[in-house]
Amino acid sequence: MSEAKSNGLPRLVIAAPHSHAGKTTITLALMAALSRRGLRVAPFKVGPDYIDPQLHRRAAGRASYNLDTYLVQPDRVQETFADAARDADIAVVEGVMGLFDGSSPTSRVGSTAEVASLLQAPIVLVVDASGMAASVGALIRGFRTYDPEVRVAGVILNRLGGEGHYRYLLPALEQEGVEVLGYLPKQLDVEIPERHLGLLPASEEDRVTPLLDRLSDLGEQYIDLDHTIALARTAPAPTPKDVSSLLSQSSAPRVRVAWAQDEVFHFTYQENLDLLSAAGVEIVMFSPLWDAALPENIDAVWLGGGFPELHAEALAANTPMRQAIRAGGENGLPIYAECGGFMYLCEWLEDQHGQRYPQVGLISGGTRMTDRLQQFGYAEATFLHDTLLGPAGTTVRGHRFHYSVYEPGGAPLDCAYQITRKRTGESHLEGFRHRHVLATYFHVHLGSQPGMASYFAAFCGRRKCQ
Missing domain, CATH: 3.40.50.880 (Class I glutamine amidotransferase (GATase) domain)
Structure with missing residues (x-):
């Protein structure tokens, strides 16, 4: 992917209109499928989450970093991203809650949208379209025009009834000027189990490994990975960040x-x-x-x-x-x-x-x-x-x-x-x-x-x- 590096690191933010739309499922499917292709995938998670990054690590084969503009300053978020992704072929950032949901209902502070803007990353919106028809176009238009500084560039549909449902929705999406990257059908066998503190932790080997294998298969089958990579390559070259002070060695006793x-x-x-x-x-x-x-x-x-x-x-x-x-x-x-x-x-x-x-x-x-x-x-x-x-x-x-x-x-x-x-x-x-x-x-x-x-x-x- 050397040619992609000319415009900076290819990167995507995976977001959704609301929680439980399937962000983690789609994110893991992309990370696992891209890694299977031999790409070095740098995984990230917006917000103060511990369990999703564990699953990311398993899917991508490397540590996942949290990007949170409340916990640390925005420039620190940019530095963390630049440092953790410096040797990657592509970065995939999983959002949190709904795209614009943050610390206030009237601002994007602390939201996935804020992080995407900081990273100048195109956003792929995961839409649970299980009960939708033409309304999916209205939803996309709203999210694309809500904030001009936030670029909703692609969409992946989740929990569809099948190929026919997908084809039926395509015209409503294409007229909104968004890149349609694919879909996942309703698959009860890939529902990620939840605990009272969130999703299933990656420490449970016997359940996570087959889940990721299955998600990788589905990602290759139903998502246009070449199209996804091409969209990630449209991210502009970011302003270089000096990360030398971020992890500089201390003189403290070892x-x-x-x-x-x-x-x-x-x-x-x-x-x-x-x-x-x-x-x-x-x-x-x-x-x-x-x-x-x-x-x-x-x-x-x-x-x-x-x-x-x-x-x-x-x-x-x-x-x-x-x-x-x-x-x-x-x-x-x-x-x-x-x-x-x-x-x-x-x-x-x-x-x-x-x-x-x-x-x-x-x-x-x-x-x-x-x-x-x-x-x-x-x-x-x-x-x-x-x-x-x-x-x-x-x-x-x-x-x-x-x-x-x-x-x-x-x-x-x-x-x-x-x-x-x-x-x-x-x-x-x-x-x-x-x-x-x-x-x-x-x-x-x-x-x-x-x-x-x-x-x-x-x-x-x-x-x-x-």
Whole structure:
């Protein structure tokens, strides 16, 4: 694809009029089919999502990066894209919710449309046309003309009744001047299963591999891949971005951080890993579920989010690991835990069936699963005290998404954060501290605060030298 490089990196943003139109299905089909052709596909996801990027990684064979204009500044989004896609043949960006849905009903801030505009990328609109005829043309016209700075250039129809339905809709689409790239028929065997936190995680190998194989087959059969690549090539050459400062090496002492990664804990922003590595952190993967001990010679532990409620009994059964983490925390080992990691550090976890299991016990009290979403959306955390992520007064951005509730125990807890919800402005205290342990429901993006990764590395380095 060397000729395509003359106009810059070929790239597309996959969007939709609304959620559940089939963006992830179409995105995975394109990534898998293009990768099968031998193209180097750079995958991206708009918004604060963990599970879609895991599926992207499996489909494209390389890490997927989140592009979020609330969590980080717009120029940082452009830099991340340029750096992560620099050696790719084509970039495919999966949007979030509806194309123009963002932080406000009257602006595109935080939306897929804003990211597409920043990247100067043509948009392919995925339309669930299962019950549509001529109205599909009106829908496309509305999305094409709503914002002149946003280029809706192509369409892929989803959940059609078959070839006849597709041919019937073509005239309504072609008169709107949009490139019709193909369709997917109704296929019950490729519906991506969902969990209470989103789509099926890529850690479930036995279900994901055949799903991606099937989607690749469907992409080759029903989507005009040559036409899709040609549309991606129409993206203009972007303004060159200097990414040298993004991942520049820090002078902080090199430290080893045990990073939880298994069927339970796998919610990770790839950029967090990159920023920590650039700051002098050696990431050492381990499994709280399967390993009997922490890795040797570590200077900190990082426990991300995931599904501890689905594995609470097995986590409880791994007594040596629970004891090792608790002993480390009580002896001053820096431990950062968010959401699922926070649940694991508590004294107990009550799963969705009402069964209660012992956990690590560093945080007094426990968490209980409910059948209702408890917190959802963007937020800011202002540090009330010095923490392992930054000094008092630091403000970072992140998001929360959880169905469990925390029930305090007998020991009083010191809160390190004041959390402010973006949508409502309401605030409350959170971020529980115990020695050098910091545990929270808040998912942090290290790129939201320059220098936070380096601060964490330096904090662990100072502890190492003591």
